[in-house]
Structures are given as C-alpha cells and as structure tokens.
Amino acid sequence: MKGICGKLLDIDLASGKTKEIGIPVETARRYLGGRGLGARLLFDLLPAKTDPLSPDNILIFLTGPFTGSMAPGSSKFVVVTKSPLTQGWCDSYSSGRISLEIKKAGYDGLVIRGRSNHPCYLQIGDKGVEIREADRIWGKDSFAAEKTLKGLEGNASAGVSSIGPAGENLCSYACINSDFYRQAARCGVGTVMGSKRLKAIVAKGSKNCEFHDHKKVVELNRANYERAKVSQVFQARSKYGTPLTLNFTHTGGILPTKNFQFGTWEKALGKIDSVGVYKSVKSHRSCQSCFVHCSLITEAAEGKYKGTTLEGPEYETLGMFGSNLLIDSLPTIIQANVLCDKLGLDTISAGNVIGFAMECFEKGLLTAGQMDGLELNFGDDEACLAAIEMIVHRRGFGDILAKGVREAARQIGGGSDRFAMQVKGLEFPAYDPRGAFGSGLSYAVSPRGACHRRAWPPAKEILGGYPPYTIEGKGEMISDLYAENCIFHSLLVCDMPAKFIPLTLDDYANYFEAITGEAISRRDFQVMAGRTETLIRMFNNREGFTREDDNLPYRTLREPLPDGPGKGQCIGDENLQRMIDDFYSCQGWDSAGIPTEGTLKKYGLTDEEIKW
Numbered sequence: 001m002k003g004i005c006g007k008l009l010d011i012d013l014a015s016g017k018t019k020e021i022g023i024p025v026e027t028a029r030r031y032l033g034g035r036g037l038g039a040r041l042l043f044d045l046l047p048a049k050t051d052p053l054s055p056d057n058i059l060i061f062l063t064g065p066f067t068g069s070m071a072p073g074s075s076k077f078v079v080v081t082k083s084p085l086t087q088g089w090c091d092s093y094s095s096g097r098i099s100l101e102i103k104k105a106g107y108d109g110l111v112i113r114g115r116s117n118h119p120c121y122l123q124i125g126d127k128g129v130e131i132r133e134a135d136r137i138w139g140k141d142s143f144a145a146e147k148t149l150k151g152l153e154g155n156a157s158a159g160v161s162s163i164g165p166a167g168e169n170l171c172s173y174a175c176i177n178s179d180f181y182r183q184a185a186r187c188g189v190g191t192v193m194g195s196k197r198l199k200a201i202v203a204k205g206s207k208n209c210e211f212h213d214h215k216k217v218v219e220l221n222r223a224n225y226e227r228a229k230v231s232q233v234f235q236a237r238s239k240y241g242t243p244l245t246l247n248f249t250h251t252g253g254i255l256p257t258k259n260f261q262f263g264t265w266e267k268a269l270g271k272i273d274s275v276g277v278y279k280s281v282k283s284h285r286s287c288q289s290c291f292v293h294c295s296l297i298t299e300a301a302e303g304k305y306k307g308t309t310l311e312g313p314e315y316e317t318l319g320m321f322g323s324n325l326l327i328d329s330l331p332t333i334i335q336a337n338v339l340c341d342k343l344g345l346d347t348i349s350a351g352n353v354i355g356f357a358m359e360c361f362e363k364g365l366l367t368a369g370q371m372d373g374l375e376l377n378f379g380d381d382e383a384c385l386a387a388i389e390m391i392v393h394r395r396g397f398g399d400i401l402a403k404g405v406r407e408a409a410r411q412i413g414g415g416s417d418r419f420a421m422q423v424k425g426l427e428f429p430a431y432d433p434r435g436a437f438g439s440g441l442s443y444a445v446s447p448r449g450a451c452h453r454r455a456w457p458p459a460k461e462i463l464g465g466y467p468p469y470t471i472e473g474k475g476e477m478i479s480d481l482y483a484e485n486c487i488f489h490s491l492l493v494c495d496m497p498a499k500f501i502p503l504t505l506d507d508y509a510n511y512f513e514a515i516t517g518e519a520i521s522r523r524d525f526q527v528m529a530g531r532t533e534t535l536i537r538m539f540n541n542r543e544g545f546t547r548e549d550d551n552l553p554y555r556t557l558r559e560p561l562p563d564g565p566g567k568g569q570c571i572g573d574e575n576l577q578r579m580i581d582d583f584y585s586c587q588g589w590d591s592a593g594i595p596t597e598g599t600l601k602k603y604g605l606t607d608e609e610i611k612w
Contacts, residue, residue, distance in 0.1 A: 002212040003065035003516040004028050008041075009107045011122065011129055013196055014055060014114030018129050021612050023108060029518070030604070033064030033108060034492030035091050036532040038080035041111065042089070043539050044610060052084040052188075053170065053195040055115035061102065061161075061201070062109035064492030068100050068209050068289075069515045070217055072224065072503070073494030075099055075288040077109075083187040084195075085172045085349075085404050086425040088540045089447040090187035093489065095287045096178030098159030104205030112196065121149065121162075121200040126207060134199040138168065141342040142177035149202050158204040164344025166392045167194035171402040173349035173427070177341060181311035185346040187426060187448055212517030220511055225291050228501045234292065237500045238284070240274040241296045245315035245458075246322075247273050252462035253564025254435035256428070257323040258378055259355035260421050260555060263432045263564040265323040272322040272330050277313070280330060285311065292497050300331035313337045313347075316452070319430025320351025325358065326379040336385060343392045349404065352427035354387045356405045356420055365414040372396040418554035424449035424545070433556050435566035436461040436468045441579040442478050444550045447536045453489075455481035459499065469566060471575045475582025486529035531603035533587065534595045538605070547593045550580055 006028070008021040023037070031037045038060055050056045059081045066074040077099035083090035102109065105124050112122075116131070119138035123130045137145045142164040149160050160178065167174035167190035174190030175183040184190075211217065228234040236244060246268060249255040253263040270276050277298060285295040300308040313321075313333055321327060321336045340347045354376070360366035361376040368375045372395065376383050390398030400408050405427050409420035421428040426449025433440030438457035443450040455478055461468040466477065487505065488495045491512070497503055505522045512520045540549075552571065560570045584591065588599030600606045 001025055001028055001065075001516050001518055002210050003069065004033065005103065005106050005108045005209060007107060008109050008111055009124065009129060010111045010113070011131070012114045013112065013116040013120065013131065013198060016131055021111065024610060027610055028065075030528065031532060032490040032528060034062055034076075034078050034490040035486060036490035036528060037109070038062050038078060038091060039532050039535045039539070040610065042080050042082070043535055044612060045111065046082060048542050049544070050082060052082045052087065052192060055113075055196070057082050057192055057195070059112040059189070059192050059196065060109060061112075062492070063099050063103050064490060065516055066491045066493050066511065068103045069211055069511075070221065070289045071493060071511045071515065072221065072292065072497040072501070073287065073290045074492070075290065076492045076494050077102070078489065078492060079176060079184045079189040081189060081192045082543070083448065084170075084191045085188040086449050088424060088543050088545055089536050090189060091448060091489070092176075092184040092186045092189045093453065094176065094178050094182045094184035095494065096159060096161065096182045097157065097288065098161050098178050098201065098203050100288065101159035101203035101205050103209050104207050105203055106205065106207050110201070112198065115195065116197040119197050119199055121198065121202060123153070124201065124203040126205055138199055139165065141165065142344050143180055143342050145200055146177065146180060149200055153202055153204065155204055158202050160200060160202050162200035163190040163193050164342060164392075166344040167191055169392065169394050169402070170194055171345065171392060171394065172404045173346040174344050175346045177344060181341060183341065183346070185348065186451070186453075190344050211515050213514045216514035217511065220514060221291070224501055224503060224507065228291065231501055233502070234500045237496070238293045240278055241294045242315040243277040243296070243313070243318055244274040246318055248458065248462055249319065249431060252435055252458065252468070253561065253566045254432045254439070254458065254462065255323050256319055256430050256432050258326055259324060259359040259419060260428065260432050261359075261562070263435050263561050263566060265326070267328040268323050271328045272318050272333060276330055277318070280334075282309070287494065290494065290497065292500055294496055294500070298334060300334045303329070303331045305331040305335040308334050308338055310334050310338050316430045317347040317351070320348050320355070321384065324351055324355045324430070325384055327381060327384060329381055332381040332384070336388060339385060339388050343388070345388065345392055348429050349427040350388060350391065352421055353391070353401050353405050353408065354384060356408065356416070357387065357401060359419055360412055360416055363414075365412050365416055366397070370397045421553055421555065422450060423552065424549050426450050431458060432561070433552065434561045434570050435564060437471055437571055437575065437579070438466070438468075438474045438477055440552055440556060440571045440576065441474050441583060442481070444552050444576060445478070445580060445583055447540050453485065455485060456499075457481065469569050471579045474579045476586050478583055479586035482533060483526055483529035486532050487525045490528065490532065527603070530588070531605065534599060534603055535605060537587070537589065537593065537595055541594060547580070550593065552576060
C-alpha cells in the first residue's frame with residue numbers, strides 16, 4: 001500500500017528511549033490513518049481510566065495516506081489523546097508544515113509517552129529523534145518559541161508545533177500551535193503536551209514518501225480545479241473565507257449571542273461578518289497542497305490595536321468573541337485572536353467561558369472582587385482581553401475559569417449550570433442548536449463533546465432545505481454526516497474542499513487509488529467509518545461514559561429562542577431522547593449506547609488483536 005511509511009516513532013520522554021512501531025498493512029487498510037488509526041492506537045495502547053495529566057497518558061500525532069500527495073487539503077494532521085477537559089476521547093485537527101515533514105522523515109506519526117524531568121522539545125529528522133532541552137524557550141509564547149526554534153535549526157522550512165503559557169500552566173483548553181496561526185485547539189491537547197513538559201516538536205525530513213501515480217493526482221487536481229472555478233460556493237469562500245458563515249448563522253437564527261441567550265445580532269452585520277472582515281483583508285492564503293484560498297490575512301484598521309495582523313479570524317472566533325460577548329469591534333476580536341494564539345488558548349472554549357462568566361457577573365453570581373476588580377460586562381473590550389490573561393496565567397478566579405465552563409459552573413453554583421454551554425465538558429462552538437435541531441443531536445452524541453467538526457448540520461438545516469425545527473430523520477442525517485467526516489479525517493484531508501468545490505466520496509476514491517495503488521469503494525469507506533466510530537464509542541464506554549453523558553444544557557433543552565426565525569423554539573428533553581434513539585439505531589448500538597454484538601462482528605471488532 002503506497003502513501004504510507006508503515007511505521008510510527010514511539011518516544012518515551014521519561015526514559016529518553018525511542019523505538020519504531022510497525023503498522024500492519026491490514027491495519028492501514030482497515031483504519032487508513034488519521035482518526036481511524038488514532039482510534040485503534042488509543043484503544044490499544046492507553047490503559048483504561050488513565051489520568052489525562054499523568055505521565056501514563058499518551059499523545060499521538062498522526063498523518064494520513066494523503067499527506068504529502070498534493071491532494072486538496074492534504075496538509076492536515078490530528079492529535080489524539082485522552083482529554084483533560086472531558087476525561088474521554090480527544091481528536092484535535094490542524095494543518096501545517098509539520099505534517100509533511102513528519103512524513104518526509106519516514107513516519108506516519110508519533111506516539112509520545114511519559115513526562116520529561118525538565119522542559120524539552122523533540123527534533124525529528126531522517127535519522128530519528130533527539131530530545132533536547134527547552135529551558136531557553138519554556139515560558140515564551142508560541143510565536144516566539146516557533147521563531148526561536150526555526151533559528152536554532154537554521155531552517156525556516158522546518159515544521160514546528162508548540163505550546164504557549166496556557167499549555168505550560170495546564171489550562172484545560174490549551175491548544176497546540178503550528179505555522180504561527182494554525183491550531184489543534186479543542187479538548188486540551190496543549191494541556192497534555194504541557195503536562196509532559198514538552199514545549200515543541202520540530203520536524204524536517206528529506207525522504208519522499210512513495211505514491212502510486214503522481215501524474216494521476218495532478219490530473220485529478222486539474223480537473224477538480226476546473227470544477228471549482230464554476231462553483232459559486234468555491235468563489236464566495238475563496239473571497240470571504242469562513243467569516244461568510246456568520247451571515248448564514250445570523251440569517252438562520254443560530255448565531256450565539258450574549259452567551260447563547262439569543263440567536264441573532266444586528267450589530268454584527270457590516271462589522272464582524274464577511275463584509276466587515278473583508279474590509280480588513282490584506283491577502284489570501286491556502287494551506288499547503290490546496291487550491292482553496294479560504295484563509296484571510298487581516299489587519300486591524302483602527303483604534304488602539306491598529307496594525308495588528310492575523311491569519312484569520314475564522315468564523316468560530318468571530319462568533320465566540322464577537323456576538324457571544326456582544327463585541328462588535330473587529331480590531332478587538334483580531335487582538336483577542338492573536339493573544340489566544342500566542343498564549344496557546346482555544347478561542348472557542350475561551351470565548352464560551354468568558355461569555356459564561358459575563359452572564360454570571362450580570363446575574364450577581366460572580367463579583368468584581370472575585371475577579372481582582374475586573375468588571376466582566378458584556379460588550380467590554382478591555383475586560384475580555386484581561387480575562388484571557390487571567391485564565392492563561394491562572395490568576396485569581398482565572399484559575400477556576402481555566403478549568404472550563406463545566407467545572408466553573410460547579411464551583412460558582414447558583415443554577416449557573418443551566419447556562420454553562422457544554423457537552424461532556426467541552427464548550428459549545430458558535431452554533432445555537434435551538435435553531436437547528438440536528439446540531440443539538442450532533443453536539444449531544446459527539447464522543448469529544450460539543451463539536452462542529454464531527455458534522456456540520458447547518459449545511460443541511462440552514463442552507464440545504466432540511467426542516468430545522470423537527471426531529472424526523474435527524475438521527476440518520478447526523479449518522480451519515482459523521483461517517484463522511486470520519487472518512488475525510490482518516491485519509492487525512494480538510495473537509496473544506498469537499499464542501500466548497502464540491503468533492504464527493506467517489507472523487508476521494510479516485511484520489512485514493514492514484515495515491516495508494518489500491519481500489520476502494522464508497523461502501524469500503526463507509527464500513528471503515530462505522531468501524532472507527534464504533535471503536536471510539538467503545539473507548540468512551542470503557543472510560544465510564546453512558547447515555548446520560550449524551551445530553552444538552554438546560555438552556556438548549558428548555559429555554560425557547562427569543563428571536564430570529566426560530567423564535568419560540570427549544571429542543572426539549574423528549575425530542576432529544578428520540579433523536580438519540582434514532583442515531584444509536586443507525587450506528588448499530590443498543591438503547592444504552594453500547595455497540596451490539598452484531599455490530600462488533602460486522603466491523604471485525606470482536607476479536608481483533610494487533611501486534612504493535
């Protein structure tokens with residue numbers, strides 16, 4: 001099977017020992033790479049009930065068979081671990097030079113164990129890995145660390161992934177930065193990296209991974225680019241990037257506003273939507289090996305943050321630091337984004353936590369005295385930025401907020417759990433499910449918690465004509481969307497080209513054959529996805545998760561939307577349970593969310609034993 005190196009690099013930070021782990025060819029065929037391979041590895045290699053911040057947790061960086069092939073969106077990588085935020089399955093995605101360089105060094109990924117007795121970083125190349133001391137960069141922000149390491153290596157094209165002070169200080173939603181502005185952000189992967197005293201990974205290889213038919217890949221790219229040029233979605237996204245999503249969510253009434261109290265915000269229009277952001281765009285970028293130029297380089301045009309530049313902001317940051325906090329100043333959002341990137345903090349969780357704290361302050365559950373004199377009012381630009389610093393450095397009540405919105409609600413009390421917008425401990429991204437019930441189901445059943453990467457129901461419910469306020473057919477819809485994204489995230493490619501060009505599973509099957517030399521069918525892809533998602537469910541079941549954890553907060557279930565096209569709508573407990581029943585049935589799980597014996601046999605999971 002071409003397209004893979006067939007081995008992983010296993011690194012024990014405690015002992016300093018390294019070894020290579022072979023990937024059986026049949027395992028590569030059954031799980032592909034990325035999420036699929038990560039599910040198999042985490043299930044097999046991590047002992048049950050491991051403390052996520054103990055040395056026994058493992059941190060896995062994985063590429064996929066498409067990495068380095070020039071297929072659209074193939075510069076992605078995934079970080080897999082047990083989450084300190086949720087205590088369950090974690091997969092967090094990013095893109096960057098490091099994915100290609102790990103592959104060029106001869107590896108499909110890294111398995112990192114143990115805890116170093118001093119700050120360190122990994123230098124990975126053709127001859128393996130060196131564990132080097134990082135005292136001179138520990139404490140630096142992510143941007144400074146990356147710049148320093150590129151200088152030390154004497155190679156600006158080296159791939160670097162690093163954490164900032166948030167990861168070092170074990171903030172529960174710390175991220176891992178790559179190429180300055182790219183983040184594996186969700187579920188606290190940077191926290192796990194910090195717990196291992198691992199500041200960064202630097203990779204530079206010179207080997208070329210063997211692909212079956214490079215000429216065919218180029219031909220497919222040319223043909224698909226011609227399709228893209230006549231796609232209105234492709235043209236719009238290439239011009240406006242993901243900020244265009246804010247226009248859709250506002251129109252559809254699912255834009256999180258004032259900590260998800262409302263679903264629309266007129267002040268966003270022309271200021272922090274696609275039109276407002278486009279005024280500050282200086283240039284466009286694409287990820288390596290992709291012709292979808294959906295990344296924007298922006299510059300704050302006015303005010304105290306004038307001149308601040310950023311690759312972004314993406315829609316999620318605009319929603320969580322904009323409408324969710326009632327901040328309509330794009331320069332402030334750019335500054336907040338840069339601050340989070342430098343300090344190594346997930347912007348989605350940070351904006352959610354700060355919005356929650358602002359509502360607590362508004363309701364008298366949190367006082368300025370508890371916040372070192374900081375008055376956390378909605379719409380207060382400076383308070384927002386100050387709160388980021390308090391969280392990252394765990395100063396005062398920032399120490400509690402650094403643990404995530406679920407834990408903060410437990411400590412604040414006073415009924416604040418009703419508006420703590422999270423599932424399984426992971427904070428909501430920027431979609432209010434009351435205006436699109438499929439999003440509510442997707443959040444509830446996602447193994448990593450409230451997640452917009454498992455599926456993107458707004459494509460169906462807001463843009464695709466599916467009735468948004470019904471439960472009929474939503475279980476099957478989410479099951480199908482989960483399977484599709486599982487395929488993308490195992491190959492491992494960005495799902496944006498699939499949505500924007502658009503590319504179908506048949507198109508990816510053509511790429512797969514050109515890259516690996518092996519034919520694959522749509523059915524093969526779907527079986528792989530079902531196997532992977534079932535194995536991930538088995539992992540969470542083993543860690544103690546039950547159907548009760550597939551739930552939504554009180555506000556989503558019982559507080560009707562007060563505005564927008566979904567005014568008067570809330571999902572309701574009974575509706576959620578019926579959707580969950582349907583989803584479980586589609587997945588082949590019983591009413592408790594346990595994969596049935598027939599499902600395990602179908603996917604070959606009853607007696608699978610892999611010799612790693």
